[in-house]
Amino acid sequence: MIVDVHSHLFGCPDHLGPDFLAQAGRARSGAVDLAVRWEEYAATAPPDSRAIVFGGKARLSDLWVDDASVAAYVAEHPDRLIGFLSLDPTRPGWQEELRHGHRELGLRGVKLMPMYAGFDPGDERLDPLWTYTSDHGLPVLMHTGTTFVSQAPLEYARPLLADRVARRFPEQRLVLAHLGHPYEGECVAVIRKHPHVYADVSALHYRPFQLWRALMLVQEYGVWDKLLFGSDYPFTSVDATVAGLREVAGIQSPAGLHGIDEREVEALIERDALSPLGLAGA
Numbered sequence: 001m002i003v004d005v006h007s008h009l010f011g012c013p014d015h016l017g018p019d020f021l022a023q024a025g026r027a028r029s030g031a032v033d034l035a036v037r038w039e040e041y042a043a044t045a046p047p048d049s050r051a052i053v054f055g056g057k058a059r060l061s062d063l064w065v066d067d068a069s070v071a072a073y074v075a076e077h078p079d080r081l082i083g084f085l086s087l088d089p090t091r092p093g094w095q096e097e098l099r100h101g102h103r104e105l106g107l108r109g110v111k112l113m114p115m116y117a118g119f120d121p122g123d124e125r126l127d128p129l130w131t132y133t134s135d136h137g138l139p140v141l142m143h144t145g146t147t148f149v150s151q152a153p154l155e156y157a158r159p160l161l162a163d164r165v166a167r168r169f170p171e172q173r174l175v176l177a178h179l180g181h182p183y184e185g186e187c188v189a190v191i192r193k194h195p196h197v198y199a200d201v202s203a204l205h206y207r208p209f210q211l212w213r214a215l216m217l218v219q220e221y222g223v224w225d226k227l228l229f230g231s232d233y234p235f236t237s238v239d240a241t242v243a244g245l246r247e248v249a250g251i252q253s254p255a256g257l258h259g260i261d262e263r264e265v266e267a268l269i270e271r272d273a274l275s276p277l278g279l280a281g282a
Helices: 018-026 038-043 067-076 094-104 124-135 161-168 184-193 208-221 238-249 262-269
Strands: 003-008 050-054 056-058 063-065 081-087 109-112 140-142 174-176 197-200
Touching: 050 067, 050 109, 063 067, 067 081, 067 094, 081 094, 094 124, 124 161, 161 174, 161 184, 174 184, 184 197, 184 208, 208 238, 238 262
Parallel strands: 003 050, 050 081, 056 081, 081 109, 109 140, 140 174, 174 197
Antiparallel strands: 056 063
């Protein structure tokens, strides 16, 4: 069974403002329709797959998906979807939103977008956030890596920032999105160091050289078990991501370099991501 740890809920134009949509064309080559449709997602994923789904909150980047929308979407497909709430800790009321999303809406984890919202996740002023998620066993999926949004500060995109969090909250289950691209080496160093920090491989397959190089680093540092499958739907799909991973695994390596272990890529695709995130039985 495939577990997609990285899928979005966007309603256009309700959740994505004109500035975000205007810049989204730089996300990848070709037009991308960001309106999420369950029928489309289900048609491009195996029928027994599960998905973690979240919205996103980042006023700086003109993006805001209320948690109630995520909860309602999950309630329509409870056998397939697991909902995460989102927070923008630069805005007042985020602690109340955290408690409401968890206790009242029943959402099972948290999505953070430090670069999009403009905050340092390791800032000690956010320790109440990490204390709550750690104490309540809520896994956190955090955007790391680049973006197409020009006003989003890249200094908050670095995977290295997660090291400060993991040192202070060693039991926190944390997923670094997109393998931290283009800072993959930094991401590998962080996930190797901390037992409960993982990375997902979402939104990488359509940059095959970058993904090949990243997986070579993963293999050389021995952290295959710390990678989780993710699609980044609606930017791409589960089936396209699976196909892309397999294509990259089949690339012949230059002379003198080992190839990517295709068995490890298959294990990544089929990995039970829910157990290491404390979501077994979800």
